[in-house]
Amino acid sequence: MSSSSSFKRIVSLPVLALAIQLLFIHSVLSQSQDNAFLYHKCSDIEGNFTSRSPYESNLNSLFPRLSYSVPANGFAALSTGNKPDNVNGLGLCRGDASPSDCRTCLATAIPELRKKCPNNKAGIIWYDNCLVKYSSTNFFGKIDYENRFYLYNVNNVSNPALFNTQTKALLTELTKKATAGGNQKLFATGEKSLGEKKLYGLVQCTRDLRSDSCKACLDGIIGELPNCCDGKEGGRVVGGSCNFRYEIYPFVKIA
Numbered sequence: 001m002s003s004s005s006s007f008k009r010i011v012s013l014p015v016l017a018l019a020i021q022l023l024f025i026h027s028v029l030s031q032s033q034d035n036a037f038l039y040h041k042c043s044d045i046e047g048n049f050t051s052r053s054p055y056e057s058n059l060n061s062l063f064p065r066l067s068y069s070v071p072a073n074g075f076a077a078l079s080t081g082n083k084p085d086n087v088n089g090l091g092l093c094r095g096d097a098s099p100s101d102c103r104t105c106l107a108t109a110i111p112e113l114r115k116k117c118p119n120n121k122a123g124i125i126w127y128d129n130c131l132v133k134y135s136s137t138n139f140f141g142k143i144d145y146e147n148r149f150y151l152y153n154v155n156n157v158s159n160p161a162l163f164n165t166q167t168k169a170l171l172t173e174l175t176k177k178a179t180a181g182g183n184q185k186l187f188a189t190g191e192k193s194l195g196e197k198k199l200y201g202l203v204q205c206t207r208d209l210r211s212d213s214c215k216a217c218l219d220g221i222i223g224e225l226p227n228c229c230d231g232k233e234g235g236r237v238v239g240g241s242c243n244f245r246y247e248i249y250p251f252v253k254i255a
Contacts, residue, residue, distance in 0.1 A: 035105050038238065039149050040125040042117035046136045049121055054085035055136070062134065063110045066091040070130075071103040074185065075207040077140050089134035092206050095187030096253045097129045105130035124240055131206075133240055140208040143217045144240030151236040152229035153247075160231025166192060166199060167235075168225050171244050174203045175218040179211040186214045189252045202252050205242040217242035 049055035058081035069076035070091035077090040091109075093102035109125050109132045117123035122135040124147050133139075133147075157163040170192040178188035186205040191198050205214035221237040221244060229235030234247040245251070 034128055035101070035108060036128040037112070038126040038128060038151070040113065040116050041123065041147055042120040043122035043124075043135070043146075044120065046121040048119040050119070054081065055087065055121065057081075058085055058087045059114075059134065062087050062089045063114070066132065067103070067106050067110060070106055071099040074099075074102060077206075077208045079138070084136075087134055087136060088138050088140065089132070090140070090206060090208060091130060091132050092204075093130045094128070095185045095202075095204055096189065101129050106132065126238055131240070141210070141213070143209065143213055143220075143242075147240035148221070149238055150224075150228045151238065152232040153234035155233045156231050157233055157248075160226070163194075163199075163231055164226040166194060167201070167246050168222060170199055170201045171203060171218075171222045171225075171246065174201050174244075175215060175222065178203050178205065178218070179215040181211070183211075186211065189254050191250075191254055194248070197248055198250075199246060199248060200250050200252065200254070201244065201246045203242070203244045206240075209241060214242060218244065 049059075062078060062080040065078050065080070066076055066089055069078065070093060074093040074095065074097065075091065077088075079086055079088045081087055091106055093105060097105070105127050109127050109130055113123055113125040113132055113134075116125065122137070124131065124133040170190060174188040174190050177183065177190065178186050184207070186207055186209065187203070189200070189202045191200050203218050205217055209217065217239070221239060221242060224237055228237050234245075236243060236245040
């Protein structure tokens with residue numbers, strides 16, 4: 001079963017930025033999870049590295065280690081090298097992705113990130129099944145407020161106010177589930193009845209965060225409802241530390 005929908009992407013720039021960039025994409029979404037490219041960002045804040053430099057050598061060493069380490073349990077955070085040329089990186093696969101799907105996503109994402117950010121000392125890339133991030137600064141355990149974007153279905157629901165309330169309630173409940181003691185994945189999925197239809201949701205954090213930081217991150221992006229996707233049949237807020245998604249069709253395994 002598959003569903004084809006038109007989606008709009010809104011990219012949130014840094015807090016002090018005065019503009020937002022609008023990009024239009026067409027996505028084919030399916031219950032079997034396409035490994036669709038979502039977005040990438042190369043940071044200029046940390047500067048650039050030169051070809052054959054110690055930083056590039058450390059970066060080239062880091063990525064194969066992530067490719068090897070992440071699929072086993074869906075996450076890894078690693079560092080390579082010594083200051084000032086050390087590189088920190090993480091890889092996260094969607095909580096319901098199989099090790100095989102995780103490995104496939106990383107095999108696509110890592111070369112693309114290197115190609116899209118060839119000399120940047122920091123960058124991030126998102127696919128439907130994974131994200132990969134690297135930086136010259138130690139970002140582990142800190143909420144990433146810098147990298148964020150929205151995706152939403154262009155189709156509208158008939159009662160936006162009620163739908164927005166129900167969506168927020170589901171995502172808030174999933175946040176409690178994801179950050180409960182013992183949930184090491186910091187990931188949760190669920191559903192909510194909407195009369196004859198159902199609403200499906202997903203929340204996830206990168207596992208370098210503590211559960212309280214994960215909750216703060218998710219509370220923050222859920223707080224962007226309804227501004228991000230007012231009355232839309234589906235939507236996401238995707239960041240460097242956490243993300244949520246909701247749809248009116250089953251796009252994940254419900255646990």
